[in-house]
Amino acid sequence: MTDLTSMTIAEAKAGLAKKSFTSLELTDAHLAAIEAARVLNAFILETPDQARDMARAVDAKIAKGEGGPLAGIPLGIKDLFATKDVRTTACSKILGNFVPPYESTVTSQLWRDGAVMLGKLNNDEFAMGSSNETSCFGPVVNPWRREGSNTTLVPGGSSGGSASAVAALLCMGATATDTGGSIRQPAAFTATVGVKPTYGRCSRWGIVAFASSLDQAGPIARTTRDAAILMRSMAGHDPKDTTSVDRAVPDYEAAIGKSVKGMKIGIPKEYRLDGMPAEIEKLWSEGAAWLKAAGAELVDVSLPHTKYALPAYYIVAPAEASSNLARYDGVRYGLRVPGRSIGELYENTRAEGFGDEVRRRVMIGTYVLSAGYYDAYYLRAQKVRTLIKKDFEDCFAKGISAILTPATPSAAFGVGEKGGADPVEMYLNDIFTVTVNMAGLPGIAVPAGTDAQGLPLGLQLIGRPFDEETLFSLGEVVEQAAGRFTPQRWW
């Protein structure tokens, strides 16, 4: 049955339509793959009974010719998405065994369209991290290894479980979220395709909030086409999220294979960092050459405020996080550690329930929002954010269709290798991705090559607001030129 797990979503859809196999068979094959891959720690909750029930129900519908656009496709769900009657923890001890009585809008749209839920995927605690090492369920293991080495590598984060599971053929696609890079960076580390949609494209309702003005849900898949298929189901207006935008959802798949001839692609000079590895530099010029060969025109552009993006992000994101996380008080959800007074109950619960990185963010956030420092830090970071957004607007106003950059400054690194002494070392992973969240733009990460040790590297394309279609067209060009990359199975 292993071949059932190596298909793309597009191929599986065709197979199901032709009745070559059933959704139950497809689901069973993935459940077996998950069981055999527990060493990766990608799934933190397997829901086999529910998966089989969903698969059987959808098989009955397919038989009647009623299947939706994702009919029978088994998916993994990041544990940040509330799933009705299924434990949802954001991988934090503080949520304990919280079982939501409601379903997130994004996942409910996937089920509406016939997808099957295999289980919940590991992530960094409250999506804070770039390596999936801050989860209370322990780190996720990247299915990729350096050539000739057994070193355990991180899959990136915070959607590390999603990326690892998709790369290791445990699910055909996964939901993920991206606040500063958490879809695109793990996609780059695992040779998967990750899409961070325009802010407002996917509803945030029912997704555990990290930094509400930056958070966006999006898909991780094995091909650009599959990501486009998933996006169509995930996107859409939702009156329950006031920041969700009321715009028709296009048929993203139709953008696959569309000509990119004549498109102007910006190459921003500020993304050429000092000391950038030669391999990243090479990948970037190769990507540019592929787009040129497909008829696009390369244009040097400038995004002058790029260097302020990461510092500004690490003010805005923790500020919003400290406010969002105030609700975890030991009274309403999950963990409760008693105390002699209500104040002590709060303190004990939060001290026990939050991990180190989350506590650091709450402290930074509270500090930058405090009366004496608000103007100096928070307000100034918001002004910088406006300038970053304007850099992109200026660029697009000159007729640029999309911007090409590396997705990450390096390939995947070892568990425990980064950020131990200095958290900024970890934060630097998102140097190329946070700008996109600060500006609310869509971005896609597409596998584009490997480094000298055989590890995958990705390219990022940044688009105009609500122009994900152009990103899918360009992503497909990169994918066709670079080919696809699959880790060698060792687990």
Ligand code: GLN
């Ligand atoms: N790594 C970044 C952070 O830790 C981004 C995380 C994310 O996108 N959720 O904040």
